[in-house]
Structures are given as structure tokens and as C-alpha cells.
Amino acid sequence: MVKTESGRLQEHPIVDFKRGGEVTIYFNGQPIKAYEGETVAAALYAAGVRVFSRSFRWHRPRGFFCAIGKCSACMMEVDGIPNVRTCKVYVRDGMQVRTQSGLPDAEKDVFSILDDVIDKVFPHGSHYSKFTTSKRAREFMVKRMRKFTGFGNPPRAVFQGKAELEETETDVLVVGGGPGGMSAAINAGKYGAKVLLVDENAFLGGQLVKQTHRFFGSAKERAGTRGIRIAGILEEELNSIENVEVRKETRVFGIYNGEAGAYQRLDDENGKLLKIRAKKIVVATGAYERTLIFENNDLPGVYGAGGVQTLMNVYGIKPGDMGLIVGSGNVGLILTYQLMQAGVNVAAIVEAMPRIGGYFVHAAKVRRLGVPIYVRHTILKAKGRKSVEGAVIAKLDDKWQPIPGTEKEIKCDFICVAVGLSPTHELLYQAGCEMKFVPELGGIVPLRSRFNETSVKGLYVAGDVAGIEEATAAIMEGRVAGIHAAVTLGYGGEEAKKELEEAVKEIEEFRAGPFGERIVNGLKKCTLESEVVS
């Protein structure tokens, strides 16, 4: 039994939640208690807020989904500035937060009636055929429609901050401070290259910071150690190398022929516009969560598995009382175990494939605690009006079609979608990398050499952005990319070249098992002929 208070876990078997001082924020004018270090979204969730916004067109309620700034479902007006992703801003005493696109607010939105009547009077797609007879009628309607779609009101406040331009030079720029990026920075830095590592978050570790479980892999990659601790160990190593500079809260927005543009937030009023000239760039921006199509999949209470992990393991906030997990990959299985550790029940795990997708040992952990795993099943719909009150699942036939009569109702107050991730590849596109859709690697990925250099010379990738795998692989890829970058800049000599070969071999061995087979097949489709390091 885990003690909770005002939606927050007061104890946890693994994590010791350190909350900052108590502050008050105002949500649509109402005071809400929060703690320093919490994001606005986390504090609102703890206070019981489930409807974060209303959908673009039909004003359907929306909750948070990803909790890491990648889906935009949590956008609100913060201190007069519209369209702020509330899962990425931290609370401050006196902060004014308002929902947008809802009248009077997102919770009670009168336009939500649209969602009930719209299909009857204005079926989907009919805006192409209705009101087209007269130009005036059409213009009138377009105006009306624009009014209640669109995000928020024009800013009521003007951003007063100052941002000075800073130009800086480095041998290697690493974008992203997850395991992939940190490993790249460490390995380039240890051979003497000047490294700058930037991450948009106020902390390093990327996805690791929510992984309270012990990791797989080999002891060299810190298997048997908890993900949260690995983040700390890597950061310490990073800090011990003098020629590595770390800048947090620094977001890279573009890469232009070996120069990167970034914005570094210093405090509420001050920032820096960075122009970074780098001889080599390693992009390690990670991934974002995918969703799944089913009826009501946008209902608050349908969350990304990683989003729930963030809420629960980083901020210590209870996502609900009874969860349903969709997807039995490692993420879904691990999340199930973590929910139970936080005192949250899990009704079931459903999996469309005829077998469990993740490691058997992860499944066995939750199975022996009584969580049913339904393979060859899918979720048909989420039930509830403003938030999830249940779900309907059904068995699938050989053609992946739900079998009538096998529907089963599941009682739950939230649903976690754990159906995989897709690479965060925008920067690579923008930088001109040749990209390719490789389903085995999770989506659109860059072509790369066996040293992880893309088709843009001097631009490397490491970790999930290169293909969805896991942290151990991200660390190994970071090592390869980091050393190669250093070696080709003339650092490290023979020793570095030798380590590079070893690093490549190690990752090949890591991928030699059945779980690596998929990755290896994927890589075959996107590996460039690589030059030999001389």
C-alpha cells in the first residue's frame, strides 16, 4: 500500500521524490497547490484536472498524452502567452494558467455540444459540399469555422525577455542529452575533442529519468543498474571531462552546413541565441510515442505509456486507480510493473500479436502478480464522456479482425498506449540527410554508415533517432559516433581507432540475438557504404 496525498505519491519503493517549496498557481482563476520542480501539467493532473484542452474542430475534450513536449495536447495560455505546452514549463508562484479554445473553459466548454450533434447535421467531410452554392455563404461559414478552431487568443502579454546572440565554436556538437548523446559526448571528449552537449530539458538523461527498473544488457553497459541511476553515472562521467561543456535548457532549432542555431533559456527574462559552429555534429534527439486508432482514443485518460511513466516516476503523481495497457512490448510490460509498484492496479495488458512482444521475463514479473495478458486481442473503444471510465476489448481473428461476440468490458480509469515509438528526426530532414522509411527501425530514419555518420558529412546519429532500440544500444551507438568523430578530427591516435573497431564489434554482438534480428534487418536497408578509417 503506497501512501498518497492530493494525487501525489508520498512513498515509493524505488524513488525518493524530492519536492520543492509549495507554490500556488491559478488555473482558470482558481488557486491550485503545486510544488517547485513540477511542471504545470503535472501539478494540474495531481489536482484532478483531466481536460487540458479542446480539440481543434469538434471541441472534444483532450488530456495530456506524452508529457515530454511532443504532442501538443496540453497547450494552454500561461501568463498571457498562448499555446504553451504545459508539460514543459515549471510552476512558479502566482502563475496564471488558462485553458484555451473552450467557452468558458475547456472543462465546461459549451461548444462541446458540437461533438454530439455534428455528425447528424454536418457529417465528416461535408464542409466540402455544404455552403458551396453561393460564395457569400461559403465565406461566411469559413469565417465562423475559423473562429472556433485555431489555437487560443492572440497574446495578451508580450514576451519581455532579452536574448543576446552568442557565437561559439566547438569540435563536436551533441544535440540531446539522453544515453545516446551523453555517450557520444563522453567518448569524443575523452580523446581530447572539444565537445558541447545541449539538451532542451533542465536535466540530462532523456528517457532514462523515468526508468526505475534495472536495465538489461551487459555489465559494461551497466546492466543490473536502474535506468535512473545510469543517467546520473553518465552525467558524472561527462562532468569529469574538462573539454566537455554542457548546456541545459538549450534547444537546437536548425542545422545549416555545419552551423547550428539554438536557443538557450537562462531564466524567465533572459536567454541566448546561439550560433554554434561545429566540425562534427551528433544528433541524438530520441523519439516520440505513437498512438493507436480506436474509438475515443482522444479521450482524456488515454495516455502514452511514457507519459504515464513521466508523471508517476519523475513527478510522483498517481495516474489513476486502474489502468489498461495496450501493447506488450517491453515498454508496456515494464510500465505495468511500475504502476503496481506505485500502488496502481492494472486490469489487463492487451496485445494484437499472437505472442508477447517484449522480453518473457518482464511478462512473467507481472503475470505472477495476477495481471492477465490477452494476446490476439485489441482495444475497440474507450468509454467515458470527459475522461476514461472503461474500455472494450475483443479477440482478433487470423486476419486481425475483431471477432463479434468476444467483446469484453474492462473497468479502468486510464489507458496506456504502448505501441511503440518513432524517431524525432526533424533536425535531420532539415539538415538535408537522406532519409528512408524503415518499419523495423520505427519509422523514417537517416541513411548512415556503420560508424553512424549520415549522408551529410560530419553529421552523426545515435540512439532512438537512428532507429528505435533501447538505452544500451543508444550508449553503444553514441560510443561509435563519438569516437569516430574524434578520430576523424585527428584525436586519439591508434588507441582510439582500436576502440572504435571494438565498439562496432560489440554492438554487432549485442544485436546478434532474435531481438536484434529486426534491427539488423532494418539496418541493412539504410546502411551506406562506409569508408575505412585510415
Next chain:
Amino acid sequence: MSLGYLERGYLEKDELPPFPSKERLKKKAVAYIECPQPIPCSPCFESCPANAIEMKNINDPPKVDYEKCTGCMKCIRVCPGLAIFMLRLRDDGMGEVTLQYEFLPWLKKGDRVKLYNRKGEEIGEGVVNWVLPPERNDNTSLVRVEVPAELIFEVRAVRPVGVKA
């Protein structure tokens, strides 16, 4: 590779690794590893000081040489899969199962616990007779429970009595 256990999430009798002999189980505790699938994981192998775990490469499932295993418990401390169980048969006809435990409330010596099998079915009650406290092993406590001898190959989870499932 049979998919059975991957459909169910638990091992059936015929999928279990070979049992250590009665004599071995009586001598002292022995590591019994239920990790049949090739996954890239090797901390058990790397932690074993007695070379009792065989693993040809990182993807090879571990195999324990019960004669070499000294029962030192290094492997069960670190296994991320919670797949290792220390088993023992006592002379008084009772058995002991040691498992990893990561839930609140933490268990203490003398606590009564409900016993669960691999499917999560309740199969009886037992008593905790030793723990490695969580703070001594990065919050993975080791809990040894006294169970009827015939249950040492069945008991795979415990919960404190009085805490609802």
C-alpha cells in the same frame, strides 16, 4: 522455438529448466533461473564468482551448473528480469524460496505472506524467515520464505497477508 510461454507469460512444467537433484537442494540453497528466451542480457553470468552460469554469448539464455553453484546470491541481487530464485530443501521437511521483492510495505523477518504461483494464483501462506533489506541492494530486497517442500518449484511471488491484491 516454442511460443507457448510467450502466449501465456508464464512457464508450464515442461518448459522449466531441469530441477536440481534432491541431494543438491538439501545441501544448501541453489540458484534456479527461469529465463528461457534469448535476450541480450548477461549480469547474472558476469556476477557469478563460481563460474556456475553458462552463457555462450550475451544473447544465450543462462544455464546453471547446480554442482558448481555455491548459493552466494550474487546473481539474484542484480537480475533485472527477476528471473532467479534460490531454492532449498530443509531437513525438517520444509522448503525455502528466496525471491526479489520491490514493493511497499517492505517485508520483515516473521511476516506472514500469501504465496502465488507463476500465473498469479494464490497457493497458500508462508512465513518470511530472512530478508536482505532494500537499502543494502539498491531497493531490491531479497526475501526468503518458508514454504511446504513440494511448493519450492511453484511459489514465484509473495504479498503480505492483509494487503489486498
